Amino acid sequence: MCGNCFTSEIYEFHTYFDFEEFDKILGQKIEQNYLVSIWDSTNQYSYNDLVKSNVPYADNIYKCNACNETWALSTPENARRGYFLPVDEASDLETELAKRDKKTSRGCIAIIIVIVIILIAAIVN
Template sequence: MTTFPSYWEFAVFEAVLHEKLAQQKLFPWQHLPFKAPNDSDTEQLYRCPACGEIWALSQPDNAWRGYFLPQQKAETYRRKLHRQDFAKGLIGGVCLLALIVFSLWKLLG
């Protein structure tokens, strides 16, 4: 699962997660939320006792849809989001600069 498209899907996932924790099919990996590097988002980490894989849960919050992914895939997903945010900011900055230059050209020309 990459993201939780709706609150209801996260609520269903959360119920399953609590059930797996109660049945000891998953264990909290860290007791304190893990602060993702270079990110304002916090993650809870869980370890699967069967395979040893570490999973990262980022809970949805308003427009942020969150995710539940293996830790390595979560890091890749965060880097992808940062690249997209940077590109959007760069494009917005270029558009603003073009608008300013065009406005000055019209006013002074």
């Protein structure tokens, strides 16, 4: 991280307005050639797919021309609030979010099973 790219991480965009403000700053840094897009979801540049596979929700990956930090951008959509993080941190965050999603889905399945059992018990009686 450096002054040419960004000096702090964004773990989530709290509102879409926050993302739009960030996107303006990001656009300026790209125009000034501080950051270069090395992968995006619509026009895949020659970038290591292994790195991209570690951040599956990233829409763009940028590299700072000054410090060589590689950044992953995930735009906010629905429940996922997006992020702008160095690729390693983005990978860790996505791993954590995947674990959380699994726990949530297990809880939903358990609730559905309980409801089905209650319905069956009500029908049998």
